[in-house]
Amino acid sequence: MAKKDYYQILGVKKDAKADEIKKAYRRLARKHHPDVNPNDKVSEDKFKEVQEAYDILSDDKKRKVFDRFGYYADNLDADSPFSTGATSGGAQGFDFSGFDFSGSQSSGSGSSFRDIFSDLFSGGGGGARQQPEPPRAIPKKGRDIEIPLALSFEESFTGLTTNITVNRSEQCSRCQGAGDTGGPVVTCTTCKGTGQVMRTGGRLQFSQACPDCEGTGRRRQPCSLCNGKGVTPKTEQVKIKIPAGVDTGSRVRIPKKGHGGRLGAEPGDLYILTNVGKHKFLERKGDNIYVSVPITVAEAALGTKIEVPTVEGKAQLKIPAGTESGQKFRLRERGFPSLRNPSLRGDQFVEVKITLPRVISEETKEVLRQFEKLNPENPRKVIGLE
Numbered sequence: 001m002a003k004k005d006y007y008q009i010l011g012v013k014k015d016a017k018a019d020e021i022k023k024a025y026r027r028l029a030r031k032h033h034p035d036v037n038p039n040d041k042v043s044e045d046k047f048k049e050v051q052e053a054y055d056i057l058s059d060d061k062k063r064k065v066f067d068r069f070g071y072y073a074d075n076l077d078a079d080s081p082f083s084t085g086a087t088s089g090g091a092q093g094f095d096f097s098g099f100d101f102s103g104s105q106s107s108g109s110g111s112s113f114r115d116i117f118s119d120l121f122s123g124g125g126g127g128a129r130q131q132p133e134p135p136r137a138i139p140k141k142g143r144d145i146e147i148p149l150a151l152s153f154e155e156s157f158t159g160l161t162t163n164i165t166v167n168r169s170e171q172c173s174r175c176q177g178a179g180d181t182g183g184p185v186v187t188c189t190t191c192k193g194t195g196q197v198m199r200t201g202g203r204l205q206f207s208q209a210c211p212d213c214e215g216t217g218r219r220r221q222p223c224s225l226c227n228g229k230g231v232t233p234k235t236e237q238v239k240i241k242i243p244a245g246v247d248t249g250s251r252v253r254i255p256k257k258g259h260g261g262r263l264g265a266e267p268g269d270l271y272i273l274t275n276v277g278k279h280k281f282l283e284r285k286g287d288n289i290y291v292s293v294p295i296t297v298a299e300a301a302l303g304t305k306i307e308v309p310t311v312e313g314k315a316q317l318k319i320p321a322g323t324e325s326g327q328k329f330r331l332r333e334r335g336f337p338s339l340r341n342p343s344l345r346g347d348q349f350v351e352v353k354i355t356l357p358r359v360i361s362e363e364t365k366e367v368l369r370q371f372e373k374l375n376p377e378n379p380r381k382v383i384g385l386e
Helices: 006-010 019-032 041-057 061-067 112-117 153-158 295-304 362-374 379-383
Strands: 145-151 159-169 180-187 198-201 205-210 220-221 232-241 250-254 270-276 284-285 290-296 302-309 314-320 329-330 348-355
Touching: 006 019, 006 041, 019 041, 041 061, 061 362, 145 153, 145 159, 145 232, 145 348, 153 270, 159 270, 232 250, 232 270, 290 295, 295 302, 295 348
Parallel strands: 145 270, 290 348
Antiparallel strands: 159 232, 180 220, 198 205, 250 270, 284 290, 302 314, 329 348
């Protein structure tokens, strides 16, 4: 394997003390870190090289091996007093055995992961850890709003244009939706610095990352106008147009009339959820309308023309002679307009029900007896009864 001069990589002398090595590492790591140099392959490789050099020189065992043999590898002879016990032939890499992930220093190492990475971008050494920067707000589309609207049967047929009052929000004019004006960093008041808030789902309670500080527990001084929300409340009269043919459960979208977006993002949408009332006589099924109309025995036997109710008023229906009770007739295109294709309409179906006359006099009874003699008939014949 190719030999590397780890002292030269870190820019320190061979007799450099541990704190000098650590200081040199922090300086170079900051300089070549991928977050500082995005999409820079050269800096990325240099960062890995610096990391490798520090891994060797910060560990007493590995440094002694390097000083004696001029290189360090995991495939040293297992009998060597400096062997790490790694599998022979393995790729060169870092030995993590000397690090204590809990934050305290182990006996074989002069540092811990928590020490290294907490100091990496702090700009100092050995002091208190610098708190992570609170997240910056990002453009975010506003939330949608849903509002129920009751309609009559006739309004759902004809459609409706009206104004409704909407309690929505708009982007804060002071902070432009950022939630802060670049002031000092303070403890998040929403989660009281814990980074977590409690949510309730049914009978269960659970915690999740605070939406205002994104789990950091800290945020910049909130904007005094919107209190850090990025949006301010607004009550607005919104003109809505309900198309003809809506039914219970239909959702009518009014674009960009939901809650305001943040940092220039567009607002959400407003959705009207329709709830259509029932008609006294008519019943809707899909785009079709159904109605039941009573007729007399004479009308059914002799045939006639009757008026039937429709959603647009009265219509004429011809009843042919010999009509039976329960028979259905169709009025073409007297149903609801189609939401998918307003040029199409459903039909109306009329079911006739024959009603018997009330016998209120002996004269009426005699007429019925004469009718029966002149028209002998056994309707039960069809079910095998003579």
